[in-house]
Amino acid sequence: MDLAAGLASILGPKGWVPGADARPWSRDWLDRHGEAPLGVARPGTTDEVSRVMAACHAAGVGVVPQGGNTGLCSAAVAGRPGAVILSLSRMAGIAAPDLASGSVTVEAGVILANLHAALEGTEMVFPLHLGAEGSAQIGGLIGTNAGGSHAFRHGMMSDLVLGLEVVLPDGRVWNGMRAVQKDNAGYALRKLFCGAEGTLGVVTRAVLRLAPRPRAKATALLALPDMGAAVAFGSRLRADLGDVLTGMEFFSDLGLDLALRHVPGLAWPLGSRAGAYLLVEVASTSPLVPLDEMLSGTLEWGMAEGLVTDGALAANEAQRAAFWRLREEQPEGQRLEGVQLKHDISVPPGRIAEFVERGAGLCQRLLPGVRINPFGHLGDGNIHYNLSPPAGQADFAGLGPEIGLELARLADRMGGSFAAEHGLGRAKIALADALRRPVERGLMASLKRALDPAGGMNPGVILREDRQE
Amino acid sequence: MDLAAGLASILGPKGWVPGADARPWSRDWLDRHGEAPLGVARPGTTDEVSRVMAACHAAGVGVVPQGGNTGLCSAAVAGRPGAVILSLSRMAGIAAPDLASGSVTVEAGVILANLHAALEGTEMVFPLHLGAEGSAQIGGLIGTNAGGSHAFRHGMMSDLVLGLEVVLPDGRVWNGMRAVQKDNAGYALRKLFCGAEGTLGVVTRAVLRLAPRPRAKATALLALPDMGAAVAFGSRLRADLGDVLTGMEFFSDLGLDLALRHVPGLAWPLGSRAGAYLLVEVASTSPLVPLDEMLSGTLEWGMAEGLVTDGALAANEAQRAAFWRLREEQPEGQRLEGVQLKHDISVPPGRIAEFVERGAGLCQRLLPGVRINPFGHLGDGNIHYNLSPPAGQADFAGLGPEIGLELARLADRMGGSFAAEHGLGRAKIALADALRRPVERGLMASLKRALDPAGGMNPGVILREDRQE
Known part of the structure; x- marks a missing residue:
């Protein structure tokens, strides 16, 4: 019996999608990667997963686990034709929570x-x-x-x-x-x-x-002169409100522009525009904590210091949701603008502004006029440093890999990471090859060999398949 | 040149302590384990550490890293004569903190x-x-x-x-x-x-x-009927004060008794004794958070519900320190009582009382009259389930290993761990052998082989040295 027939027999008709029908699972979310798989295994139990893995292992066929397929680094689609995609979507049980234990x-x-x-x-x-x-x-x-x-x-x-x-x-x-x-x-x-x-x-x-669960929240949308001010103000927010601070999200004026232009239903609630914006959220389990007063106090300090030029506190849930949408639609606004380059960088939080500025210098040097849209998470230094082509240009003139490598090198030199929260997948293998020092590469290759000696688990992700370490 | 001479030459007179003078480093804190080493290497730089490791690796001699040697599981002393102890105590530099990045x-x-x-x-x-x-x-x-x-x-x-x-x-x-x-x-x-x-x-x-850094704190010492009440009250504390809750420590009346009896300078500040005690601490970066009021509110609820029978809020720093000492001297009180058995258990926090009760049942069955002194961390389910012999008995009649194994099995069945925060070291290898399922043992052995193929790094810790997996 061949592998496809064996998997069909293990999984039954609900659990095996042959290659010819596998299109909905075979391409990544950005539709940039994904070879045609042998088929999609959709097991319903751990035991079925175990039998699928054993069968693929015996046949020497690679297995690619897939969740919601929302990843941006092509880790959940096949790098070569003929692999088996293992979708876990039928295993969706949630047990009663143990609230006393959390x-x-x-x-x-x-x-x-x-x-x-x-x-x-x-x-x-x-x-x-x-x-x-x-x-x-x-x-x-x-x-x-x-x-x-x-x-x-x-x-x-x-x-x-x-x-x-x-x-x-x-x-x-x-x-x-x-x-x-x-x-x-x-x-x-x-x-x-x-x-x-x-x-x-x-x-x-x-x-x-x-x-x-928080019982009270306060949310502010702020305009600031630039990212330097955002970093300084964030540092003060953390010192003043560290226990209750749950969100510190930044975005740029270019990003706001793209979102307002392309995403329906967005509106800008402040009376002015500025060099940088911050969404700040505080939350508490106790209604006795004076969140509005605490947040306002630090805001007043920021305004007096010239770090904050404008701002609004959300008056109700609808306004809070509208503030968050302005931040969360940043990727969508840029996607609708057209072709883009995404970079998922982290640096020590105190150096975010420095990265944004030095990154802009190197990008403009490589591709004058490139439009830079940095947004992300101030509290952990995670910058989604995304680019759109210069106005009037259709693409990046083939400079994408070089720009990505230079930004990754800059993050690395600054004590940060070129793969902060999206992972490596297949999309960042070239960066990993360029940036990993030999000792680190060797350690990772040893771990892979130890736990997957046959190399069948998601081959080509994190480590290059053909590389002998 | 033999290894000792080679290490002496790498490290110089300040950095190499020959075996004859190695006594201060060679025994663990409880003075239960530790074979005589070849000597103690005390490197001053990473480069010296690297050269020591390379030399020991080439000579096929085991290396035992040692920090402050305060561990309770004998991971930092030699399991066999002739190993090299690698003390890091000379490498004690602290760089200027990056406060903006945290x-x-x-x-x-x-x-x-x-x-x-x-x-x-x-x-x-x-x-x-x-x-x-x-x-x-x-x-x-x-x-x-x-x-x-x-x-x-x-x-x-x-x-x-x-x-x-x-x-x-x-x-x-x-x-x-x-x-x-x-x-x-x-x-x-x-x-x-x-x-x-x-x-x-x-x-x-x-x-x-x-x-x-917190700018304000509030600390309460509470008496409760039993551990069941402590768990229920802890659950409410977390729900009410989760953002600012920084300590939830429990101890028993037996433990209090031992500490008051043996440790000089302790005093009991409450007017009554009870079945269980809780030290609760809340802290906030913001002086605007009404910590006393918040903590008092939940205390009042606990008293109305009969979960808390007595309590005091620390009025000043000295009282706060005195409350903490009552909890922190629990191990010392029991140590001064004489021979003891220590168990470092964790269970899901909501099941702490159940573990304490079921554990008592099995301990009393094995050794009637054994004195049980559970104390630890309510928030994460970590119970230091320590035993003293029955009154009038000098020891545990050789039942220590059996009691330890039964308690570990109970924790395992309850979704917990037999090695919560002290590690495994050499002292818990027998427990690990008994409790680890073969797949888990195989995974850990694979990792060890992958990263330390010659087996020279702290041999006999976490995994048994002679075991072929």
Whole structure:
């Protein structure tokens, strides 16, 4: 029996999509990558995942785990024709949360927004938020160690995973479904699988850590002269309001322009435009905390210092949502403008403005007039440093790889990362080859060989397939 | 040239302590373990560490990294005669903190309390606190992934490490000294080395994450009927005060009794005794947060519900320190009582009372009259479930291993860990052998083989030396 027939027999008609019908799963979200797979396996249980993995392992065929397929680095589609895509979307169970312990057990295919909804009405939340939460699945979020806008306060996915169940490349199942923060009984396997992008095994279940639900929030939208002012003001916000600060998001005037021009239903609530904008949110479990007063106090200081030139506090939920939309539609505004280059950079938060300025210098040197749209997360130094071509030009004149490499080198020299929260996938392999020092590359290759000696797990992601280390 | 002469020549007279003079480094803190080493290497630079490692690797001699030697699991002393102890205590530099980014770069030999002191007068703190902070060193805290009393709020060491420099078993140096939270450029090496107890390499430097300094605190000492009430009250504290809650420490009446009896200078500030006690601390960066009012409100609820029977708010810093001492002297009170059995358990926080009760049942069944002194961290479910012999008995009648195994099995069945924050070291290898499922043991053995193929790094810690997986 050939592999496709074997998988069809393991999974039944609901669980096996032959290659000819696999188009909906075979291309990445930006439609830039994805070879035609042998088919799509859609198991309904961990046992089925295990049998699929064992069959592919025996046949020597690569397996590509796929969650909501919202990734930006092509880690969830096939790099070569003939691989099996393993979609976890049918495994979408959410157990009753353990509110007294602050944890919940979920299957890998749970969509993030559905987990948020399942916790509504309880005193706990799952504190991870990002733009793609309506589609992104827990397994993919774990695989990419997703971050988002609350990461500086509540952590990235790796900080929120208490326990994991992982099916290994040969089909064996690692049951690490403990439900405690403190577990030092050996190597940190749960941390290693977070961010491994499905190259060491496939996550099937997880125990996630919850946080107390805020009962009050205050949200401000601010205009500031430039990113230097934003960094200085952010530093003060953290010092004054650190316990309750849950969001510090920045965007640029160019980004605002693109969003207002292309995305329907957006409106600018401030009376003026400026060099940089900040969305600040504070939240508390206790209604006794005077959030408005605290936020206003720091705002007044910022205005007196000339760091903030204009601002508004959200008066109600609708206005709060409208403020957040201005930030969250930044990628969409730029996407609708046309061709773009995306860079997912992090630097030490105090050096964000320096990166933005030095980055602009090198981009303008390489491609004069290129339009730079940096936005992101002030609290953790994560800059989505995205580019549109110079006005009137259709593309980047083939300079994309060189610009990406130079920006990555700059981030690296500044103590940062060229792959902050989106992962490496296949899309950033060339950057990794250029930037990883030999010792680091060797360590990662050793880990891959140790846990996936046959090389069948998501081949070509994180490490180049053909590379002998 | 033999190895000792070679190391003496690399390190000079200040850096090499021959075996005959090595006694101060050769036994663990509880003086239970430690074979005579070949000598103690005390390098002053990463380059010297690298040369020591390369020399030991070439000679096939095991290396045991040692920090402050405050560990409780014998990971920092030699399991066999003739190993080289590698003490990092001379590498104790602290760079000027990057306050705008919230990070600081330190060498591995920095004592935790010295780091706290170095940040005094700034707006940031390093938010890790534990009893041994006057001796424990950063490298050891990273190696054991230390937790402590603030971990539920600010994370364990692994959550606080942004970047690492590690000398590998063969002397190569991995420079992972990035200074950002968001770094997904490949496998989570920094997380893997945290908690590896020096078995994969030796940490020489780190970039640590800081937190905003609290400007106000409120501390309460409470008496409660039993641990069930403590868990229920803790759940409410988290829901009401989650943003500002920084400590939730519990101890027992037996523990209080031992501490008051043996430790000079302790006094009991409440008018009554009870079944369980809680030390609750809230802290805020903002003086506008009404901490006393918030804490009192939840206390009043607890008293009305019968969950809290007595309590006091610290009126000043001296009283706050006195409250904390009552909790922190729990281990010392029991140590001075005589022989003891220590267990470092974690369970899901909502199940702490259940563990304490079921644990008591199995301990009393095995050794009637045994005195049980559970204390620890309510927020993360970490129970130091320590035992003294029955009154009038000198020891545990040889039942220590059986009691330890049964408690570990109970924690495991409840979704917890038998090695919560102290690590495994050599002391818990038998427990690990009994409790680890074969897949997990195989994964850990694969990692060890991949990163330390010659097996010279801290042999016999985490994994048994002679075990072929």
